Amino acid sequence: MSEMKANENSVLRLTDITMQFGGVVAINNLSLEVNQGEIVALIGPNGAGKTTAFNCITGVYEPTNGAVYFHGKPIAVNHPQGRMAKQYGGINGDLYKDRKPVVYTPDKITHMGIARTFQNIRLFKSQTAFENVLIGTHLRRTSNFLTATFRLNLREEKAMREKAMNLLEIVGLSDVANELATSLPYGKQRRLEIARALATDPTLLLLDEPAAGMNPQETDDLGEFIVDIKNRFNLTVFMIEHHMNLVMDISDRIYVLDFGKQIAEGTPEEIQKNPVVIAAYLGVDEE
Amino acid sequence: MKNGKLRLIISLAVVALLYAGGCLVEHLEGTKSMVVTVLQKGAVYALIAVSMNLLNGFTGLFSLGQAGFMLVGAYSYAILTIPMAKRAAVYQYYDGGWVQFTVGVIPALLVAGVVAALFAALIGMPVLRLKGDYLAIATLGFAEIIRAIVQWDTIGPLTNGSNLLKTYPTLKNIMPGNTVLFTFIVVGICIGLILLLINSTYGRAFKAIRDDEVAAEAMGINLFHHKQMAFVISSFFAGIGGALLAMYQGSLQANSFKSSMTYEILLIVVIGGMGSVSGSVLASFLFIACSEWWLRFLDAETMVGDFKVPLLAPGFRMVVFSVVIMVVVLFFRKGIMGTRELWELGGRRQAKGGRRIK
Numbered sequence: 137m138s139e140m141k142a143n144e145n146s147v148l149r150l151t152d153i154t155m156q157f158g159g160v161v162a163i164n165n166l167s168l169e170v171n172q173g174e175i176v177a178l179i180g181p182n183g184a185g186k187t188t189a190f191n192c193i194t195g196v197y198e199p200t201n202g203a204v205y206f207h208g209k210p211i212a213v214n215h216p217q218g219r220m221a222k223q224y225g226g227i228n229g230d231l232y233k234d235r236k237p238v239v240y241t242p243d244k245i246t247h248m249g250i251a252r253t254f255q256n257i258r259l260f261k262s263q264t265a266f267e268n269v270l271i272g273t274h275l276r277r278t279s280n281f282l283t284a285t286f287r288l289n290l291r292e293e294k295a296m297r298e299k300a301m302n303l304l305e306i307v308g309l310s311d312v313a314n315e316l317a318t319s320l321p322y323g324k325q326r327r328l329e330i331a332r333a334l335a336t337d338p339t340l341l342l343l344d345e346p347a348a349g350m351n352p353q354e355t356d357d358l359g360e361f362i363v364d365i366k367n368r369f370n371l372t373v374f375m376i377e378h379h380m381n382l383v384m385d386i387s388d389r390i391y392v393l394d395f396g397k398q399i400a401e402g403t404p405e406e407i408q409k410n411p412v413v414i415a416a417y418l419g420v421d422e423e
Numbered sequence: 424m425k426n427g428k429l430r431l432i433i434s435l436a437v438v439a440l441l442y443a444g445g446c447l448v449e450h451l452e453g454t455k456s457m458v459v460t461v462l463q464k465g466a467v468y469a470l471i472a473v474s475m476n477l478l479n480g481f482t483g484l485f486s487l488g489q490a491g492f493m494l495v496g497a498y499s500y501a502i503l504t505i506p507m508a509k510r511a512a513v514y515q516y517y518d519g520g521w522v523q524f525t526v527g528v529i530p531a532l533l534v535a536g537v538v539a540a541l542f543a544a545l546i547g548m549p550v551l552r553l554k555g556d557y558l559a560i561a562t563l564g565f566a567e568i569i570r571a572i573v574q575w576d577t578i579g580p581l582t583n584g585s586n587l588l589k590t591y592p593t594l595k596n597i598m599p600g601n602t603v604l605f606t607f608i609v610v611g612i613c614i615g616l617i618l619l620l621i622n623s624t625y626g627r628a629f630k631a632i633r634d635d636e637v638a639a640e641a642m643g644i645n646l647f648h649h650k651q652m653a654f655v656i657s658s659f660f661a662g663i664g665g666a667l668l669a670m671y672q673g674s675l676q677a678n679s680f681k682s683s684m685t686y687e688i689l690l691i692v693v694i695g696g697m698g699s700v701s702g703s704v705l706a707s708f709l710f711i712a713c714s715e716w717w718l719r720f721l722d723a724e725t726m727v728g729d730f731k732v733p734l735l736a737p738g739f740r741m742v743v744f745s746v747v748i749m750v751v752v753l754f755f756r757k758g759i760m761g762t763r764e765l766w767e768l769g770g771r772r773q774a775k776g777g778r779r780i781k
Contacts, residue, residue, distance in 0.1 A: 246643035260634035271631045274624050275643030284623035
């Protein structure tokens with residue numbers, strides 16, 4: 137289960153990821169792989185460690201053990217060190233002993249091409265929808281603060297604005313471009329967050345519960361929308377979601393997490409029939 | 424597009440009118456009049472307040488180090504511009520001092536900004552990793568450290584220790600009769616540059632950091648670099664503001680750059696509106712007019728006939744100011760302008776250029 141075979145199509149690969157906070161092992165030895173062009177879902181009961189996994193991928197957390205690869209390049213490598221070496225509660229704690237730890241901050245990881253949305257929407261409150269997307273284009277700038285102040289970057293600025301407006305049109309929000317982001321209805325805020333993530337030119341899009349708080353109709357639309365942007369921008373999508381209809385409809389493969397451990401992996405059909413998954417979600421009859 | 428050009432022309436016309444008005448007032452009332460004093464000091468404080476707003480209002484960094492950077496700027500300016508002939512007299516306790524050359528006023532102003540920015544770059548490295556109140560306390564501490572170091576006897580030949588620095592070119596003797604014009608031009612250029620920065624892609628990144636650090640970082644914005652940039656640029660202009668303040672005052676002593684000066688500027692920023700440049704400018708003229716002119720009577724013991732008006736005594740002005748701060752913070756938290764600018768009033772807030780492309 138340790139090092140998986142190198143796969144040319146692999147966009148994201150997690151090997152033996154353990155995340156421990158003090159004595160709490162939030163994720164225990166998680167290994168998974170997301171391939172080019174796939175939509176992969178990560179599901180599991182509340183508190184299973186799904187968002188923690190996202191945070192390990194995007195550099196918000198430094199995993200306690202294990203490695204994360206993006207297009208074959210290690211973007212996070214660690215093994216239990218210092219005090220954590222003694223109280224390590226996961227398994228495979230000595231696999232990465234000889235590897236040099238690799239740490240990147242979230243902004244560097246976004247630069248490499250991983251963009252994300254948040255479970256509890258995090259839009260820039262004081263900015264309009266348009267400005268929110270425009271900020272996403274900042275990281276690909278070539279201007280420095282002097283050329284930007286003296287307006288020597290007019291061509292780039294125009295391209296940024298066009299790109300932002302274009303993205304708003306694609307997600308269907310061009311009519312509310314100049315509204316304050318937080319004044320938009322919930323469903324539109326979710327789409328705006330996706331547009332903002334797309335503005336960073338990602339190759340991998342991480343969606344953290346994109347359908348949370350949506351009604352069934354909105355959820356269906358969202359499913360189509362995700363498939364649409366995936367094809368349009370040649371993306372790979374890795375998402376956390378609780379709406380099973382959406383997950384079963386659009387994902388190619390599903391990973392199931394429970395209490396930090398991966399309990400199943402497979403196509404939607406396989407997962408639906410898997411007794412372990414059913415037990416985790418519904419509980420088992422004791423008798 | 425047309426609308427934007429029209430607005431620009433109107434804004435420029437208004438600014439030109441204000442400049443002309445300032446000049447006219449000085450010619451009519453004379454340089455020593457109270458209104459000219461308010462215009463001079465108000466403009467200087469406007470620049471400093473806007474520079475603080477860039478940090479506190481636009482980038483969301485609650486920094487209280489402004490007085491320290493003003494001090495650095497003021498001293499850099501004064502040390503570089505004292506005429507050679509007068510150095511022996513100014514540095515009488517330090518054998519004429521170390522610095523034995525003099526530069527022009529404008530280069531000295533620039534150097535004042537650059538030196539303040541260098542200090543900010545050094546201080547920013549450890550301090551900007553802190554957040555919220557901790558950052559405020561750390562910057563406040565560094566500002567006090569700077570003040571203490573400047574008064575340190577060992578570097579007396581440079582800073583003249585705790586003695587006065589004087590005889591450097593002041594507002595009154597570089598453009599006699601046009602002091603307001605000179606101040607307005609320097610301050611206008613600086614505030615104009617800050618405005619251009621705020622409305623550039625970097626300004627948007629600053630605002631993103633203010634609104635949500637986690638999301639800003641997830642959008643690929645390097646938090647430390649951008650915070651450092653805002654801190655250094657803010658200090659650059661605070662340094663120039665400090666130099667202008669030195670020019671306004673005519674003599675310079677480190678003791679006057681206490682943390683209470685930072686609080687005065689913070690008060691201006693809050694009254695004007697965190698995140699509004701025009702608010703800061705308005706509030707600083709208002710504040711200076713009140714403290715130097717309109718509310719002076721609060722400090723004077725006044726007799727109405729034989730009756731001595733109670734409470735009016737030296738220091739009462741500051742009591743009134745404290746009450747004003749509390750009222751503002753409790754009931755008008757957004758200040759005069761909130762996050763809007765004067766030219767955005769009337770009409771809904773628009774994303775600039777958002778319509779243009781369609």
